Structure formats: C-alpha cells, structure tokens
Amino acid sequence: MSLSYRSGFAALIGRPNVGKSTLLNRLVGEKLAIVSPKPQTTRSKILGVVTRPEGQIAFLDTPGIHAAKGPLNKLMVELALQAAKDADVVLFLIEAAGKREDQVVEVGEGNRLVLTELAKLRKPTVLVVNKIDNVLKPLLLPLIDAYRKEFPFAEVVPVSALEGDNVEALFDLVLKLMPQAEAMYPPEMLTDQAEKVLVAEYIREQVLRHTRQEVPYSAAVVINDFDESERDTPRPVKKGKTSQATRGGLTGLVRIDASIFVERDSQKAIVIGKGGSMLKEIGTEARKSIERLLGSHVFLALQVKVAEGWSESPAGLAKMGYPSDR
Numbered sequence: 001m002s003l004s005y006r007s008g009f010a011a012l013i014g015r016p017n018v019g020k021s022t023l024l025n026r027l028v029g030e031k032l033a034i035v036s037p038k039p040q041t042t043r044s045k046i047l048g049v050v051t052r053p054e055g056q057i058a059f060l061d062t063p064g065i066h067a068a069k070g071p072l073n074k075l076m077v078e079l080a081l082q083a084a085k086d087a088d089v090v091l092f093l094i095e096a097a098g099k100r101e102d103q104v105v106e107v108g109e110g111n112r113l114v115l116t117e118l119a120k121l122r123k124p125t126v127l128v129v130n131k132i133d134n135v136l137k138p139l140l141l142p143l144i145d146a147y148r149k150e151f152p153f154a155e156v157v158p159v160s161a162l163e164g165d166n167v168e169a170l171f172d173l174v175l176k177l178m179p180q181a182e183a184m185y186p187p188e189m190l191t192d193q194a195e196k197v198l199v200a201e202y203i204r205e206q207v208l209r210h211t212r213q214e215v216p217y218s219a220a221v222v223i224n225d226f227d228e229s230e231r232d233t234p235r236p237v238k239k240g241k242t243s244q245a246t247r248g249g250l251t252g253l254v255r256i257d258a259s260i261f262v263e264r265d266s267q268k269a270i271v272i273g274k275g276g277s278m279l280k281e282i283g284t285e286a287r288k289s290i291e292r293l294l295g296s297h298v299f300l301a302l303q304v305k306v307a308e309g310w311s312e313s314p315a316g317l318a319k320m321g322y323p324s325d326r
C-alpha cells in the first residue's frame with residue numbers, strides 16, 4: 001500500500017429528506033439504504049464503503065436530525081449525532097430546492113440547530129448542497145453564502161445525488177480530507193448490513209411508499225424466516241455481485257416470511273387494503289427489489305400485525321430490532 005493512501009469515516013448528516021440515503025446509494029453504487037419522499041425514512045446508521053486505488057472512505061448514512069418527540073425519534077437523532085462524533089469528516093447535507101426567482105434564501109431554524117451541534121465537534125465539515133437539478137441556478141450562490149456565514153466549512157460541493165452530478169468530485173475532495181491510513185475494510189466489502197436486514201428495509205420502503213399520514217412512522221418489519229435451502233449460491237452484498245448489470249437471470253429460490261408491524265388496528269386495515277389489495281401491491285414491489293438483491297427467485301409471505309405503541313417503549317423498539325441502549 002502506498003504511503004499516500006488515505007482512509008477514514010465520513011458521516012452524512014442533515015435534516016430529514018435532504019437526500020442523504022440517495023447520496024449514499026449513489027456513492028457506493030448499490031441500494032444499501034431505502035429512500036422515500038417522506039421525511040424520517042432512515043432509522044439506523046448505515047455503512048457504505050467505497051474503495052479506490054488512492055484510498056477508502058467508509059460513509060455512514062444517518063437518520064435526519066429533527067426536534068425529536070418520542071423514544072424512536074430520540075434514538076434516531078442520537079444515532080446521527082454519534083456517527084458525526086465518530087467520523088473523521090462530516091458531510092453536512094442541505095437541499096437546494098427552489099424555482100422562484102424572488103425566493104428568500106436563508107438558513108432555516110432546523111439547519112441552524114444542526115450546525116450548532118456540529119460546531120461542538122470541530123471536525124472538517126463539507127457543505128453538500130444536494131438537489132441542484134431542482135433549483136434555479138441564481139439561487140445557488142446566495143444559498144451557499146448564507147451557510148458560509150454560519151459555519152467555517154472546509155469545502156462546499158453542490159451535487160445532485162439523484163442524477164449523479166458532481167458526486168465523483170465530492171468523493172475526491174472528501175478523500176483529500178481523510179488521514180493517511182491503510183484501508184479499514186476488505187476492498188470488495190460494501191456494507192456490514194446482513195441480507196436479512198436489507199430485506200426487512202426493502203419491505204418497509206414499500207410500506208412507506210404506499211401509505212400516508214402516520215402509518216409510515218408506525219411501521220416496522222421483522223423477518224420471521226429466511227429459508228435458503230433451495231438457494232443456488234448465497235451472494236453476500238459485495239462489489240460486482242449484486243448490481244443488475246453484472247447479474248444474469250434469477251436462479252434458485254429463497255422463501256421469506258415477514259411481519260409488518262403497525263401500532264393500531266386502523267393502520268393495519270390501511271396496510272392490508274380492500275380485499276388485501278394494498279398488501280399485495282406492497283409484497284409484489286418488495287419481492288422484485290429483494291430478487292434483484294439476492295439474485296434469486298423469492299417467495300415472500302407477509303402478515304400485518306398490531307403491536308400497540310411499540311415505538312413508545314424500549315422493549316417495543318428492541319422487539320423491532322432497534323437497539324435502545326445507545
């Protein structure tokens with residue numbers, strides 16, 4: 001390994017819905033984190049490793065930082081701030097949305113609070129202005145100026161995580177801020193998330209996409225059974241193994257049994273839908289994305305269950321696989 005090799009952790013930090021998970025997936029080139037148009041989609045810390053000849057960056061996607069009410073949301077915000085504390089470099093994401101010339105450009109209250117937290121850490125922090133595909137160009141510079149006045153950013157990078165604009169440049173720039181060190185992970189490793197965890201998340205993603213109001217925030221998915229006895233060869237989430245481009249057709253069969261938990265009977269009725277129509281749609285969409293992930297045919301059995309107030313207690317969080325001890 002050459003002397004100039006760099007490596008370290010970079011935490012993706014920001015308000016809900018600014019595109020942190022979309023950026024993680026774009027950087028790594030795999031769907032490691034679920035994405036939805038609704039805020040508070042990500043609930044855990046998600047590792048995505050990018051390895052290049054000149055260095056390795058371990059990115060950490062985190063839940064959006066917001067004024068948290070209730071144990072689940074408090075846990076999410078804690079996870080995000082902890083990831084920032086543990087990182088070598090912080091990527092602070094904002095969204096540059098705006099189509100009106102006369103729009104007021106300012107740092108909102110929520111973002112100001114996040115910056116107050118980041119200031120305590122004294123880490124090299126990069127301002128990543130996302131969604132530039134969706135902004136009037138004249139609004140961009142004033143927006144960057146407003147943020148620069150609030151915080152001594154090491155760098156400012158406008159990107160479109162959705163379209164990929166400037167994402168490579170962002171990687172190069174973040175790598176330059178990393179310490180000189182050897183790689184922390186094997187070069188083929190993309191994530192430490194188990195397949196089962198990704199599968200549960202892909203199912204939750206479809207629940208988020210198909211439901212409205214409070215249902216997304218009350219939904220959790222638990223895998224009861226993951227039967228690989230008829231699977232050809234397990235494919236761990238590794239470079240070149242899971243991308244659609246390098247994969248042929250589906251082989252073998254994986255049988256998955258999962259429960260979607262909600263907090264009330266009324267929510268259960270919504271997720272099931274008329275004559276089971278909603279659950280069927282959720283299942284079909286989830287199965288397609290799980291098949292792409294596993295490279296295998298998938299038989300997916302889904303049930304909807306009520307766990308009253310699970311998001312309100314440490315025991316409830318633990319039951320859904322959200323560790324509440326940190």
Ligand SMILES: Nc1nc2c(ncn2[C@@H]2O[C@H](COP(=O)(O)OP(=O)(O)OP(=O)(O)O)[C@@H](O)[C@H]2O)c(=O)[nH]1
Nearest residue numbers: 016017018019020021022040041042064131161162
């Ligand atoms: N137009 C546009 N939309 C984007 C871009 N990046 C993300 N989005 C959209 O913004 C929404 C939120 O994206 P996510 O990646 O889930 O956002 P997040 O910051 O991870 O959200 P939380 O997990 O809730 O904190 C989705 O509808 C994305 O498709 C972008 O560069 N341009």
Ligand SMILES: [Mg+2]
Nearest residue numbers: 020021041042
């Ligand atoms: Mg997210």
